[in-house]
Amino acid sequence: MMLHPEIESLDRDAIKALQTRKLTDLGDRLAASPEWCEHFAAVGMQPGDLAAADGLANAPTLEKSDLRPRYPFPMLTVETSRVARFFATSGTTGLPVLFGFTHRDLRQLLAVQVARALYCLGVRPGERAYQGYGYGLWIGGPGHDLGLEELGATCFPVGPGRAELVVQWMRDQAWEVAVASPLFLAHLVGVARDHGIDPKTDWRLRHAVCGGQSISRAFREQLEAEMPAGFRAHNSYGTTESGGPNLGISCPHAHDRDEMHLINEDTVITEILDPDTLKPVGPGEVGEVVVTTLDKEASPVVRWRTRDLVRMGDKPYDCECGRRGLPTIGRIIGRSDDMLKVRGVLVFPSQVEDVIAGTPGTVKEAWQIYVDTTDGPPRTMTVAIECETGFQGGPSDLADTVARSLSSRLGLKVPVECHPQGSLPRYEAKAQRVLVKEQP
Ligand SMILES: [Zn+2]
Structure with missing residues (x-):
């Protein structure tokens, strides 16, 4: 069941052809923007090059560091009077970056x-x-x-x-x-x-x-x-x-x-x-x-x-x-920013979440990773979990179970501390799973 079968049922080649046509139009539009021309010129290209077969594959990537110097309306392409609404990224550092x-x-x-x-x-x-x-x-x-x-x-x-x-x-x-x-x-x-x-x-x-x-x-x-x-x-x-x-x-x-x-x-x-x-x-x-x-x-x-x-x-x-x-x-x-390198091992918070979610007795939405620093590879990492009220096993057994699973999943020994239900932070939107905390 498709809302737009004329698009959703196309095969990959037809979608690619559609993308190629639109990339050509996009290149034309960006060519009218001095900021975009400057951005492409940094890699020896012009926006119009997007029309070429390998145009997108060679085009420069864009990231926050390209936008910050162009404060307050970076790479906007239309007059602000034509913008109906601005939204911003939920950045954790610096001023939010606006998108029109x-x-x-x-x-x-x-x-x-x-x-x-x-x-x-x-x-x-x-x-x-x-x-x-x-x-x-x-x-x-x-x-x-x-x-x-x-x-x-x-x-x-x-x-x-x-x-x-x-x-x-x-x-x-x-x-x-x-x-x-x-x-x-x-x-x-x-x-x-x-x-x-x-x-x-x-x-x-x-x-x-x-x-x-x-x-x-x-x-x-x-x-x-x-x-x-x-x-x-x-x-x-x-x-x-x-x-x-x-x-x-x-x-x-x-x-x-x-x-x-x-x-x-x-x-x-x-x-x-x-x-x-x-x-x-x-x-x-x-x-x-x-x-x-x-x-x-x-x-x-x-x-x-x-x-x-x-x-x-x-x-x-x-x-x-x-x-x-x-x-x-x-x-x-x-x-890729959240990826932790602990004693040479790559750790994603989602791997920790998988282990906690798969362990009976834990509170699934409440857990944290504590590290001693996020400025470079941390030297220590601790996982904090909560034990469900009424869970039959004891909190220290639960901590041991999670620690064993983490060790086999990550290939890394990680201390686990277990708290009563309701002790750790709750998040309504994006959870901040990695926090810096001095180790005792
Ligand atoms: Zn499907």
Whole structure:
């Protein structure tokens, strides 16, 4: 079932041909921007070179350090008077970087991209949707509002928080869709129980759209087991720079394999590249997501380095749903920035999450990695977990179990400390899993 079969059923060659035509147009548009000409000139190219067969593969990549010196409206390409709305990246250091969206970028591009993604996972017109992502400068909330509206769903834009209200309205208004961080959904299940509401029988939820951070398969399966029969928690992926929550979404088949389709390849090109060589990786291999917006009027990007690492599907062009031109990727493994090198061993926070999610007795949404420094390789790393209230085993046994699993998964001995349920930080949006803490 496709919202745009004229695009979604194209084969890979037809999608490639479409991308090539649009790259030529993009080059023409960028050629009118002195900033973009300067950016291409740094590698001896001009924007018009994007029309060549290997134009994109040779084009310069773009990252935050290219944008910061062009404060306050970097690489904008249209007059600010034509920008309907600015969004910003959720950077943890320095001032947020602004990305402009024209009226067309919002209504005819982002709205359509998100509507396609929602339909792909199973949302249908007329369904009731709780929108739990944040508003303001972050694109997560407004981006999903636009997509739900375009699709003809009914949106309840509650935003983050207000858990007690949400768990009641979820029941009383029979919401069928939840757009929220998976951690917050897990939190809602607990709040519902505290209020005598059983999500399994009192809610009507059919789908969750889980972006913001990726969730492990074990975490997802546990969440699904606590919800009404048939409920599916779908991974979704996008960034401010790509134009919103518009890159990855699972169809029901891809969901079973823990994969997502690159659902908008006709309007955003996603390359999966080796972070060191910038050469494309093959099926089953891990690379960095690098995006190029084809249709965006304001703040387009060419080869934006997201720093997000992902594994290409083993058979990326073979999904049973028929979207053969829209390849599949795994869930986001982590950020190349978050990657820790501890005593010579590479550690991704998502590996730690997998172990915790797969260990009975732990609180799945509450865990931290403590290191002595994030300025260079840490010398020490400690994992902190919580023990579920009422867990039969003792906290020190639980810590030992997790430590043993981490050791075999990472090839590294890591001390594990176990705290009572409710002691560690909770995050509504993007969790900060690695914190600097002096070791005793
Ligand atoms: Zn599919």
